[in-house]
Amino acid sequence: MSDIAKEYQPPDWHPTWQLKCIFAVVGLLNFVAALDATSISVSLPTISDNLGGTATEAFWAGTSFLVASCVFQPIFSLASDIFGRKYILITAVVSFTLGSILAAVAMEFSLLLVGRSFQGVGGGGIMVLTEILIADLIPLRERGKWFSIRSGTWALGTVVGPLIGGGFTESSASWRWIFWINLPFCGLGLILIPIFLKLDTTKIFPLRESLKRVDYIGSFLFVASLTSFLIPITWGGTMYAWDSWHTLVPLVLGVAGLIGFCMYERFIATQPLIPLVIFNNVTMSVSYAGCFLHGVILWAIVYYLPLYYEGSLGYKPVIAGVAMFPECFTVAPISVITGFICAKVGRYRWALWFGWPVTILGIGLLCLLDSESSIPKWLFINLVAGIGVGTLYPTVMLAVQAAADPDYLSISVSMTPFFRVFGQAVGVSIGGVVFQNRIIHEFGDHPSLGRSALAYAEDASSLVQYIHTLPTSSVERSLIESLYAKALVIVWAVMCGIGGLALLLSLLTKDYTLNQALSSKQGLQGPAPDDIESSGSSAISMKGEISA
Numbered sequence: 001m002s003d004i005a006k007e008y009q010p011p012d013w014h015p016t017w018q019l020k021c022i023f024a025v026v027g028l029l030n031f032v033a034a035l036d037a038t039s040i041s042v043s044l045p046t047i048s049d050n051l052g053g054t055a056t057e058a059f060w061a062g063t064s065f066l067v068a069s070c071v072f073q074p075i076f077s078l079a080s081d082i083f084g085r086k087y088i089l090i091t092a093v094v095s096f097t098l099g100s101i102l103a104a105v106a107m108e109f110s111l112l113l114v115g116r117s118f119q120g121v122g123g124g125g126i127m128v129l130t131e132i133l134i135a136d137l138i139p140l141r142e143r144g145k146w147f148s149i150r151s152g153t154w155a156l157g158t159v160v161g162p163l164i165g166g167g168f169t170e171s172s173a174s175w176r177w178i179f180w181i182n183l184p185f186c187g188l189g190l191i192l193i194p195i196f197l198k199l200d201t202t203k204i205f206p207l208r209e210s211l212k213r214v215d216y217i218g219s220f221l222f223v224a225s226l227t228s229f230l231i232p233i234t235w236g237g238t239m240y241a242w243d244s245w246h247t248l249v250p251l252v253l254g255v256a257g258l259i260g261f262c263m264y265e266r267f268i269a270t271q272p273l274i275p276l277v278i279f280n281n282v283t284m285s286v287s288y289a290g291c292f293l294h295g296v297i298l299w300a301i302v303y304y305l306p307l308y309y310e311g312s313l314g315y316k317p318v319i320a321g322v323a324m325f326p327e328c329f330t331v332a333p334i335s336v337i338t339g340f341i342c343a344k345v346g347r348y349r350w351a352l353w354f355g356w357p358v359t360i361l362g363i364g365l366l367c368l369l370d371s372e373s374s375i376p377k378w379l380f381i382n383l384v385a386g387i388g389v390g391t392l393y394p395t396v397m398l399a400v401q402a403a404a405d406p407d408y409l410s411i412s413v414s415m416t417p418f419f420r421v422f423g424q425a426v427g428v429s430i431g432g433v434v435f436q437n438r439i440i441h442e443f444g445d446h447p448s449l450g451r452s453a454l455a456y457a458e459d460a461s462s463l464v465q466y467i468h469t470l471p472t473s474s475v476e477r478s479l480i481e482s483l484y485a486k487a488l489v490i491v492w493a494v495m496c497g498i499g500g501l502a503l504l505l506s507l508l509t510k511d512y513t514l515n516q517a518l519s520s521k522q523g524l525q526g527p528a529p530d531d532i533e534s535s536g537s538s539a540i541s542m543k544g545e546i547s548a
Helices: 003-007 017-039 041-051 055-083 085-105 109-137 140-170 182-196 207-212 216-235 245-267 282-311 317-322 325-345 349-366 375-403 406-444 451-456 460-469 475-506
Strands: none
Touching: 017 041, 017 055, 017 085, 017 109, 017 140, 017 182, 041 055, 041 109, 041 140, 041 282, 041 317, 055 085, 055 109, 055 216, 055 406, 085 109, 085 182, 109 140, 109 406, 140 282, 140 317, 140 325, 140 375, 216 245, 216 406, 282 317, 282 325, 282 349, 282 375, 282 406, 282 460, 282 475, 325 349, 325 375, 349 375, 349 475, 375 406, 406 460, 406 475, 460 475
16 A cells, blocks of 8 residues: 555545435345345245145245345446446335235245245345445445444344244234235335435436447356356255256356356456456455355354254244344444444454454354253354354455445445355355255264154254154154254354355455545535545545546
């Protein structure tokens, strides 16, 4: 970092009431999208029974949201550059609303899956547009506060989702309210976004010229290839064996397609969907890797910890959701606190080097959980993991943006949630493979277990349902509950290793200053306020130099 860059001091900045209103709206939409992503998990058995769904369809009810959300995020970023943030954000909210309606009225599983896919597309768009807007409208020094609040709302929705889903399912209300509850918030967003989100679009090309700038071939290759890659990743070891052609063929095609996409973007595309130059910076590359690994660990906790409560401790889905509150009440507040501290000191690397060791410690403590664990024991252990994960939420985003070239800011920002969601999809898969191999090994050491138990051993969720059919006092149930916890210990151990890899990669992160001028292609409409530096002013590039 050059001396002149170090000496740059941004002017005092204070958010306007308009910006606060915008952030309140998109924050609420993020909470609803996160809520919907996880609330269906504990309700799937009831929904499947009600709609006559197969095990395959029940699997896709959860997976379709995640895959659609991941695949379309970079496309929303490109579209917002070409057509404007406001219209693309409205498109995302409309997609999420339409998906909620279709899922709520579904009388057969196929329509529910269509609705979940539309919700995933919209949810991914809401997520990525929120982060782009924060980067557009808020100086880098202050972004940590705002990113941490957004991360906190998403984390809150992720953890509270299973509780609300279980509550609707087990109460007199129908599971359909999981989807109906989204509509008032989506409607409010569709009303308020056009009112408050008035952006300067003078740098946007006319429609005909904009349509020519769309990377149609790259977008098709990306969507098709990534979908082909993610589908077998999510169903490998559960629906189909890893060595089955159902898994291997789409996986190989997906990898080949992604390689082809990278070659096309590098050598042919004139307006690439994802400019590969953003990966030339070491800090950005290791930060993206950190986002991916953070997603792997986060989703392993969100997915397998409730199964531990249900499978080893015998809790009902609603109580298992309540047991996730230690994460809820640490991840969100710690995320906010971290963001405010980063804004105060103007640095972020310290949070990486604090967050990853605490995360590793917290996951390591999860290895102590067994079928006899008391409430105080698992309560304390979960607090530690929540502190580590919460610290990392805003930090990796700041690392990317501090290193990013202003010319590629929107796509650089959008790749952060993309890699995190990508990691979430892979995290469940990694945990599933580890659990499956370990539980079969554990069962093999106890020939007394019946064949019916072995039949359910290939899937952690299905095994929970089998455990709950056994008498509470039966010897078989006690044994399986104990073996279930032992198998999850290996899952947590693997996640510790992944956290260790992330910590090593974080050592390559440069500590760029957060004192950089705001550079925005689509700032708030009207002249730049006195308390904010306009986009025409000088900005610090990703190399730490001053550029006009």
